[in-house]
Amino acid sequence: MSRNTLRINCIFFTELEKKIKSLEEEKSLLIERCLSGEADVERLNEIISELKRKLQESLSALQELGRENQSLQMECAKQQNRKWKDDSIVTACSHCSKEFSLTIRKHHCRMCGEIFCNECSSKNATIPSSKKPVRVCDACYLENSVK
Numbered sequence: 001m002s003r004n005t006l007r008i009n010c011i012f013f014t015e016l017e018k019k020i021k022s023l024e025e026e027k028s029l030l031i032e033r034c035l036s037g038e039a040d041v042e043r044l045n046e047i048i049s050e051l052k053r054k055l056q057e058s059l060s061a062l063q064e065l066g067r068e069n070q071s072l073q074m075e076c077a078k079q080q081n082r083k084w085k086d087d088s089i090v091t092a093c094s095h096c097s098k099e100f101s102l103t104i105r106k107h108h109c110r111m112c113g114e115i116f117c118n119e120c121s122s123k124n125a126t127i128p129s130s131k132k133p134v135r136v137c138d139a140c141y142l143e144n145s146v147k
């Protein structure tokens with residue numbers, strides 16, 4: 001090997017070393033970036049699963065509300081279907097069977113629509129269709145106060 005070739009080789013090696021060093025730096029930079037990227041992805045995944053959980057919660061709350069709405073509508077229809085009894089065919093209190101007369105007057109229960117004497121319908125209750133308390137029979141009073 002001539003002196004000249006040795007010099008050239010030497011320069012070549014130095015260049016190569018420099019290049020390797022810069023590649024190493026680039027590599028560690030890339031690894032760092034990759035790691036922080038992974039952390040980002042992990043964070044995003046956490047956010048996504050949190051959002052999914054919230055969505056699921058909202059959906060089940062919505063379903064619950066839908067069911068409640070349905071049962072309320074049914075209850076409402078049931079209340080509206082309760083018609084007042086025709087008092088001309090009723091001759092006695094639906095509860096105690098006391099015959100109605102001039103002194104024992106007929107009273108409608110505003111909840112079930114049945115006809116009662118004064119004693120069996122002496123209570124008042126607040127019902128959904130009226131703001132003021134209305135006359136109800138004892139049974140409806142109990143049913144209403146349980147709710």
Ligand SMILES: [Zn+2]
Binds near residue numbers: 096097
């Ligand atoms: Zn009665």
Ligand SMILES: [Zn+2]
Binds near residue numbers: 141
């Ligand atoms: Zn009643």
